[in-house]
Amino acid sequence: MAQEFFLRENVLTDNLLIVADKGKVFKGGYIAIIKEYLFANAWSDKEIIKRFRNKERLLEYLDKHYPNVGYEYDFTGTGLE
Numbered sequence: 068m069a070q071e072f073f074l075r076e077n078v079l080t081d082n083l084l085i086v087a088d089k090g091k092v093f094k095g096g097y098i099a100i101i102k103e104y105l106f107a108n109a110w111s112d113k114e115i116i117k118r119f120r121n122k123e124r125l126l127e128y129l130d131k132h133y134p135n136v137g138y139e140y141d142f143t144g145t146g147l148e
Contacts, residue, residue, distance in 0.1 A: 068087065069088065071086075074133050077104055079112050080104040080114075081104075082101070082103045082133075084101050085101075086145040088146065089144055089145055096120050097120055098120060098121075098125070098146045098147070099118075099119045099147070100119070101118075103115045103117065
């Protein structure tokens with residue numbers, strides 16, 4: 068029901084963009100979810116989850132925090148095409 072894209076590779080965990088398939092949404096009406104991880108200590112990271120209901124807001128966030136993502140990935144077959 069969803070496709071995952073790597074946004075940034077970290078030492079312990081990777082930041083992920085999870086996008087719903089075309090014509091589907093996540094519970095709560097979200098079209099995309101970003102899971103970001105911040106360094107906490109040598110054994111774990113702190114997870115931050117961002118949810119988006121609007122394609123424009125998601126693209127603004129990606130342009131600001133991950134400037135190369137829009138050109139790297141092909142979002143065909145997802146809710147972002």
